[in-house]
Amino acid sequence: MPVFATKSRPVAPAKPPKSAKPAPAAKPPVTQVRQLARLLERWSAPPDGGEVEVVPSGAPPLDAALADGGFRRGWLVEWLAAGRGAGAGALALLAAREACRTGGALVIIDRGGTFYPPALAAWGVDLSRTIVALPATPRDEAWAIDQALRCPHTAAVLATPRSVDGRNFRRWQLAAEATGALGLLLRPAAARSEPTWAVVRMQVTPHGAQPLFPVATGLPLSAAWRLQIELLRSRGRLHARTLQVELDSRTGSCHETNTRRVVAELAAAAPGHQTA
Amino acid sequence: MPNWPLQRLAIKQPELTAAPVALYAPSRRGQAITACCAAATAAGLRPDMPLAEATVLLEAAARAPGKSRVADSLRESSRVAGDVAQRSPQLRRSGNSLRSPPVTPAFHLLPHDQAADRTALEKLAQWCHRFSPSVGWEMAEGAQQGNAPDALLLDGTKLGPLFGGEAAWAAAVAAGLQRLGLHARIAVADTPAAALAVVKFPIKPRPLVAETPANEYRVAGDERSEPPERRNWGLRCAASPATPFPPPAIIPPGDSRTALAPLPPAALRLSPPLVETLQHLGIGCVGQLLALPRDQLQTRLGPEVLWRVDQAMGRSDEPLHTVPAPPQATAERLLEFPLADRGLIEQIVGQLIDQLAWQLARRSAGALAVTCRLECVEAPPAEFTAGLYQPTADPRQIGEVIAMHLERLRLPGPVEAAAVTAARTARLGEQQRSLFDGQERPHKSPQLAGLVNRLTSRLGAGQVVRYRLQRDPQPEHAFRREPLIDTPPSGHAQPATRKPPSRRRAAPAPLLASSATTTPAPPTAAPLDRPWQVLAAPQPLEVLAIAPEGPPARFRFAGEDHQIVRHWGPERIETGWQRRRMIRRDYYRVETATGVRAWLFRRRGDGAWFLHGWFD
Numbered sequence: 022m023p024v025f026a027t028k029s030r031p032v033a034p035a036k037p038p039k040s041a042k043p044a045p046a047a048k049p050p051v052t053q054v055r056q057l058a059r060l061l062e063r064w065s066a067p068p069d070g071g072e073v074e075v076v077p078s079g080a081p082p083l084d085a086a087l088a089d090g091g092f093r094r095g096w097l098v099e100w101l102a103a104g105r106g107a108g109a110g111a112l113a114l115l116a117a118r119e120a121c122r123t124g125g126a127l128v129i130i131d132r133g134g135t136f137y138p139p140a141l142a143a144w145g146v147d148l149s150r151t152i153v154a155l156p157a158t159p160r161d162e163a164w165a166i167d168q169a170l171r172c173p174h175t176a177a178v179l180a181t182p183r184s185v186d187g188r189n190f191r192r193w194q195l196a197a198e199a200t201g202a203l204g205l206l207l208r209p210a211a212a213r214s215e216p217t218w219a220v221v222r223m224q225v226t227p228h229g230a231q232p233l234f235p236v237a238t239g240l241p242l243s244a245a246w247r248l249q250i251e252l253l254r255s256r257g258r259l260h261a262r263t264l265q266v267e268l269d270s271r272t273g274s275c276h277e278t279n280t281r282r283v284v285a286e287l288a289a290a291a292p293g294h295q296t297a
Numbered sequence: 298m299p300n301w302p303l304q305r306l307a308i309k310q311p312e313l314t315a316a317p318v319a320l321y322a323p324s325r326r327g328q329a330i331t332a333c334c335a336a337a338t339a340a341g342l343r344p345d346m347p348l349a350e351a352t353v354l355l356e357a358a359a360r361a362p363g364k365s366r367v368a369d370s371l372r373e374s375s376r377v378a379g380d381v382a383q384r385s386p387q388l389r390r391s392g393n394s395l396r397s398p399p400v401t402p403a404f405h406l407l408p409h410d411q412a413a414d415r416t417a418l419e420k421l422a423q424w425c426h427r428f429s430p431s432v433g434w435e436m437a438e439g440a441q442q443g444n445a446p447d448a449l450l451l452d453g454t455k456l457g458p459l460f461g462g463e464a465a466w467a468a469a470v471a472a473g474l475q476r477l478g479l480h481a482r483i484a485v486a487d488t489p490a491a492a493l494a495v496v497k498f499p500i501k502p503r504p505l506v507a508e509t510p511a512n513e514y515r516v517a518g519d520e521r522s523e524p525p526e527r528r529n530w531g532l533r534c535a536a537s538p539a540t541p542f543p544p545p546a547i548i549p550p551g552d553s554r555t556a557l558a559p560l561p562p563a564a565l566r567l568s569p570p571l572v573e574t575l576q577h578l579g580i581g582c583v584g585q586l587l588a589l590p591r592d593q594l595q596t597r598l599g600p601e602v603l604w605r606v607d608q609a610m611g612r613s614d615e616p617l618h619t620v621p622a623p624p625q626a627t628a629e630r631l632l633e634f635p636l637a638d639r640g641l642i643e644q645i646v647g648q649l650i651d652q653l654a655w656q657l658a659r660r661s662a663g664a665l666a667v668t669c670r671l672e673c674v675e676a677p678p679a680e681f682t683a684g685l686y687q688p689t690a691d692p693r694q695i696g697e698v699i700a701m702h703l704e705r706l707r708l709p710g711p712v713e714a715a716a717v718t719a720a721r722t723a724r725l726g727e728q729q730r731s732l733f734d735g736q737e738r739p740h741k742s743p744q745l746a747g748l749v750n751r752l753t754s755r756l757g758a759g760q761v762v763r764y765r766l767q768r769d770p771q772p773e774h775a776f777r778r779e780p781l782i783d784t785p786p787s788g789h790a791q792p793a794t795r796k797p798p799s800r801r802r803a804a805p806a807p808l809l810a811s812s813a814t815t816t817p818a819p820p821t822a823a824p825l826d827r828p829w830q831v832l833a834a835p836q837p838l839e840v841l842a843i844a845p846e847g848p849p850a851r852f853r854f855a856g857e858d859h860q861i862v863r864h865w866g867p868e869r870i871e872t873g874w875q876r877r878r879m880i881r882r883d884y885y886r887v888e889t890a891t892g893v894r895a896w897l898f899r900r901r902g903d904g905a906w907f908l909h910g911w912f913d
Contacts, residue, residue, distance in 0.1 A: 102913060104891075104893060105893065105895075105911040105913060106828075106889075106893035106894050106895050106911035106912050106913060107892075107893060107913065108894065108912055108913070109913065110829050110830060110912075110913040111824070111825075111829070111912070114829060126742075126745055128748070133833070134833070135830040135831060135832070135833070136829060136830060137772075137776075137827060137828060137829055137830060137831040137910065138764035138765075138766060138775075138776040139766055139772070139775045139776055139822060139827055140822070140824075140826075140827035140828060140829040141764075141829060142766055143822045143823060143824045143826065143827060144824045144829065145824075148763070148764050148765065148766065149763070151763065151764065152745070152748070152749060152752075152761065152762075152763065152781065153761070153762050153763065153764060153778075154752045154756055154760060154761050155756065155760040155761070155762065156756050156760065157756070157760070161755065161756055164755065165752055165755075165756065168748060168751055168752060169748060169752075171748075172744050172745060172747070172748040173742075173744050174742040174744050174745045175745070175748070207913070226892070227888075227891060227892025227893050227894070228892050229890055229891045229892040246825065246888070246892075246894065246912075247892065248892075268824075268825065270823055270824070270825035270826075271823045271824075271825075272823075272824070273823070273824030273825065
């Protein structure tokens with residue numbers, strides 16, 4: 022710091038006597054410092070600045086909970102499903118659909134060959150712009166995800182890797198950052214304890230039906246599916262947050278659970294508690 | 298009047314179509330006109346006219362209407378193509394008088410490049426290999442007489458049935474040439490000579506076409522018949538849709554005599570002195586010549602007449618001067634010492650790919666499948682074929698795909714020779730790099746094509762697919778998988794672990810189509826009607842508590858108990874009797890007490906319950 026302080030006055034008179042040669046030698050430090058300062062500035066700025074496009078997640082409540090108002094291209098996003106039939110895939114499909122809206126291809130890396138295309142189409146995924154790779158081994162799967170993320174015209178990569186080693190994860194992260202592809206990873210809840218390189222990680226749990234419901238069904242219940250999203254990790258929000266969302270069965274849209282209607286339904290379902 | 302040179306120029310320099318064009322070349326009497334378009338002909342130009350005379354004629358024609366019109370017509374050059382069709386009859390009507398037509402744009406007098414004509418015709422002949430296995434061009438006699446060949450001969454022996462009749466075959470050729478912007482006259486006849494005569498002298502055959510309409514004939518497929526094409530003038534007509542392509546003249550087998558009768562004797566390709574002699578004798582058409590006694594023809598006119606007549610009638614054979622088909626692009630290297638080091642082998646293959654790519658680029662073709670063959674010492678050769686998603690001549694893309702196959706290849710022994718061949722090629726599409734590349738047309742993206750190439754080479758040909766929906770009540774068959782690259786199965790080096798999925802179609806998958814071109818059967822289902830992950834096959838369920846109607850109240854799957862609290866359904870799905878295994882199922886979507894959703898069905902035959910998928 023003293024060097025900088027003396028630079029303006031006391032050093033200036035001292036410089037001329039030093040002849041021509043030291044002068045250029047004295048200047049480089051200044052430019053170097055400036056360069057360093059610029060570099061520092063770049064480092065301290067948010068890594069993706071303001072230019073990187075934000076893609077809505079397809080679930081407005083989730084967008085509201087994320088600091089960026091959605092997913093930025095080049096991110097890895099992880100959904101952890103609490104078990105089979107937990108509905109995490111629906112949210113991933115919504116995000117995939119939104120990511121491909123402005124062009125680019127959706128690449129699905131489907132190791133088990135379990136994705137069911139008619140359902141994808143029903144969720145609005147354009148199958149004509151979807152490339153599906155069916156790797157046989159986890160190694161091939163990791164490689165395929167990496168390749169797909171590295172392709173500049175991939176809008177999103179949807180994959181269901183079970184266990185991921187750190188090296189692969191880091192590689193995917195770099196690949197996605199380089200090309201701006203959105204990596205959507207659907208993983209089991211067991212992955213919760215594993216380290217992650219994803220920017221957003223959330224766990225999806227279905228909201229259990231209320232015990233008040235009689236087993237007898239056929240009631241005019243809303244067919245909406247209530248899910249609970251636990252944001253375990255996201256940029257800008259350090260605290261875990263829990264969201265309650267509903268998936269509309271007809272339109273597939275996702276919105277916040279309307280608590281008032283839930284209460285009304287509960288009341289309707291339990292005749293003995295009409296006053297509740 | 299060979300106007301092939303003009304057609305070639307018109308394609309190369311479309312701006313020439315706006316004005317009269319004439320070509321000149323040195324001749325015995327100095328520079329002389331060799332070819333002129335119809336507009337130039339109307340202005341009085343004739344082949345063999347000295348260049349100076351032609352220049353004067355054209356200048357006179359250009360000056361007469363006033364200079365301002367010249368400028369106008371040049372500005373309107375885009376419209377000219379359409380105009381000419383109207384204008385040229387007018388010109389013809391006004392005869393050869395030097396009175397200029399109403400609009401005469403500036404003219405072009407260009408040197409004639411015969412070598413380029415020949416090369417272009419050779420290229421066209423190679424292109425014509427798609428219609429016939431042997432393509433020849435006009436005999437060399439034409440060249441001796443000073444005019445370059447301007448006709449191609451396609452051997453159509455037994456090709457008719459493949460195209461659905463000879464008329465259809467000729468039509469296919471015509472359509473192909475029209476797409477190239479060329480104007481051809483096509484005839485199918487028993488002998489090359491007869492066909493050449495009909496196309497070269499098209500003035501007379503009009504009555505012939507009238508009396509024998511082409512489409513009424515069903516030509517026996519085993520007849521040897523060849524349609525030569527000749528590009529007549531058509532410099533403008535080719536560009537203007539107003540002028541129809543002349544219908545191919547099809548001479549039925551054994552009918553050459555009738556067809557040739559009205560043509561002048563020159564149609565038989567007799568030498569000019571002989572034609573002159575015949576003219577003096579008062580023989581004006583082939584019919585008259587054929588009526589003469591044969592032995593007298595021989596003694597009075599010499600052997601040439603009989604030779605040509607026999608060729609036309611099919612009594613003597615005529616060799617076809619074939620143009621070789623474009624050879625497969627291939628690069629190979631014989632090694633002095635057998636190599637076992639993989640790195641070196643890969644390096645050599647890389648060099649071969651560079652050579653191959655260069656060959657491909659030179660003929661503006663792209664490889665769709667590349668075969669790599671490594672000859673091994675005392676062992677069967679290792680050979681594999683790698684498919685590519687888009688035709689490419691990029692050594693990097695080809696190399697990437699080959700390298701992936703190569704790294705998994707088990708070499709049976711040291712390699713002593715290596716060869717890389719483009720097994721399937723396609724025309725290389727022009728790829729324009731747009732500013733927002735990939736945003737508008739992702740299916741054209743070379744990067745995506747590269748991704749598909751890489752994925753396919755490592756995962757296997759049937760493992761990179763696109764889904765297409767199809768209307769089928771059975772959920773398992775509501776879609777089909779289309780491999781994006783179809784590689785012909787090759788015996789070697791295909792990874793044994795891959796099990797190819799049931800492939801329904803063998804045709805190569807089209808490009809990743811834009812959404813406009815592929816409209817799958819519209820999904821009628823709501824998003825939550827079908828699970829997005831299904832089990833490979835429906836799994837039987839252990840039902841713990843049955844309900845009188847609807848799904849079971851409790852079931853057990855994979856050791857876990859599930860209590861159903863809500864359900865939607867049944868959705869009855871039945872396949873028709875025509876299916877070998879008829880399917881009758883009642884599907885339910887159920888939600889369990891934990892909120893988990895699943896897709897179950899009851900087999901209606903025996904009431905057994907199955908789980909088909911989870912709403913993961």
